[in-house]
Amino acid sequence: MTAYQIWFYIIASMILGGALLAVTARKIFRAAIALLVSLIGIAALYYWMHYEFIAAVQTIVYVGGIVVLIIFSIFLTHNPGHTIEEPVSIREAFAFTGCFAGFAFVFSLLNRYSFEQTGDGLNHTMQVADVGRALLSTGSGSYLLPFEAVSLLLLAAMVGCIVIAIKIRTK
Amino acid sequence: MTLGNYFENIYKGLKSLAAGMRLTGLYFVRRGDSLTQEYPNNRGTLKLAERFRGEVVMPHNESNEHRCTGCTACELACPNGSIKILTKFIINEEGKKKKAIDTFVYHLDTCTMCNLCIISCPSDAIIMANNFEHSVFDRTKLLKVLNKPESKIMAGVE
Amino acid sequence: MILSIYNFTSLTDKFHNFLSTHLSDGIVLTTELIVAGLLVITFVAVLAMVLIYLERKVAAYMQLRLGPNRVGIYGTGQVVADVLKLVLKEGITPDGADKLMFNLAPYVVLSTCMMALAPIAFGNGLVLWDLNIGVLYITSITSLGVIGILIAGWSSNNKYSMLGAMRSGAQIVSYELSAGLCIISIVVLSGSMQISEIVNSQTDGWWIFKGHIPVIIAFVIFIIAATAELNRAPFDLAEAESELTAGFHTEYSGMKFAMFFLAEYINMFVLCAMAATLFLGGWMPLHIGHWTAFNNVMDYIPSPLWFFGKTFFIIFIIMWFRWTFPRLRVDQLLDLEWKYLLPISMVNLLAIALMNILGWHF
Structure with a gap:
């Protein structure tokens, strides 16, 4: 086993351990932090694969954005120090069955798909300029239409926010 | 708030900040008027106000x-x-x-x-x-x- | 080119080659990671001591005092004495606290701010990890620091800590926007996110001189947003002594408190180094256009000196802010960000993009 592989297993155990803790933690705040560990692990995996841009975006969006939002909403809504009681065992059984079914489905898909090596392994670098060009061009392998669709979605979300937040003056 | 007011606010804000920084900057540079008395060292020259009650x-x-x-x-x-x-x-x-x-x-x-x-x-x-x-x-x-x-x-x- | 006199690339290359001849690829990487980690920890400890001494002296001079002047020559030993005191103090964990989270938080805060040191170029070739998205990496890592503060605030089981953490989180998240826009404006001009390329794009003059008024505006906004992100006065609502005792680190003592303190100063260094790299050319000596003779003379000053000189200049400005201005109210804080800094930096970014397309900069 090479040192690279050891690093991979360390990162993978971080992701899986974080995910496992996130669903088993009895305190909601600790669950959020476990989720954070898992998401940082995914970013680390991207760095390990030399996809720095995706890794940084993963860190900014998921860790710096979404987890902070989750923690804030936990602070504001729940009693975060409260220990959640054990769920009913029948529910636990159903949850296990559901998880196992999902895992089996994904695993069978992965098993059937034969992964082909497209690059030359670890020795490639991902230029940010290429990402930008792919995002804003119209040829094959480019993403202008999805980009615009996402911007439309964000616009709709912004309009929705303003509608919720606006003060309607009543006489 | 008109647009003119907006820029006026920015100008006034920056001006007052600059005034404050000018003063502290001057204090930083002029070392002569330090108020600290280095007490046990300056015992010989220590001057207390006449109204001081010991x-x-x-x-x-x-x-x-x-x-x-x-x-x-x-x-x-x-x-x-x-x-x-x-x-x-x-x-x-x-x-x-x-x-x-x-x-x-x-x-x-x-x-x-x-x-x-x-x-x-x-x-x-x-x-x-x-x-x-x-x-x-x-x-x-x-x-x-x-x-x-x-x-x-x-x-x-x- | 005379720049190559002080090129540290050969030094790091020699070390890498020496390791590569003896060890396999992955182990070389691991060894280098460990060496880099140890270097960073040493650097951080020394830097924090220097910064704390500087802060106390600057504060004293601006308030017509003398500052530390008893221990050692000009009070330099005071910092060492303080560190010893903090090491020897008992680290108390409050009874109602979430023990695990409470003890985890300082490590999260300190390790995130040390991670942000990785892509910073301290000199010509003196950089730990010159990855191609350097500035984006620093932005992403600094946004992680909030998590540590939130953990600390929540796990202390103290309402002051909680309020301080919430304020700090809200402040960092909102001021990150305008800081990010200012960073992007330099990325637009230099056409790269890699720190080494940003520095190289300033070979014929720093961006603050080449970029006319828009870059100066971006620089000012970046400095203000950086001060706010650091939770330093005048933006220190998160640890407002008069309202919240000490904010999120109210319950911390001894070494755990020292780690928060350390993290604060390292963060300050990272953001000031960013400002120096983006706007003042990083380690690049003062070059003016095509005055080759002048540029060659400037090249004789080693590049780390340039870098640290610029960074400490910006740190001095931020300290100057702290000891001059009174604390903002919450509504003023939000007004400043959402009504002034963010719109101005957006318009400014557009202006810079236009300037770049039309080639109006030098």
């Missing part, structure tokens, strides 16, 4: 005479009983019995430097001194007798 003392002149008549006005004025005056009767030159102080006891440990004794003294016998280094290892050393041994009242002070 302790109550009774001035004596060269011939060991003070101005205290033993009227106990200061003892009565003292809010926490830091002054205790023991009097005695002496016979003066004219052969009359006269009241004079025996010991002027001053408890520095309970004194709050309120200055009321100095205000109440009719003959200006006691004053506030500047000395502030009062720390001692034994509490009893703070109990002081202000009149010097064998001292007498100054002539002409009633």
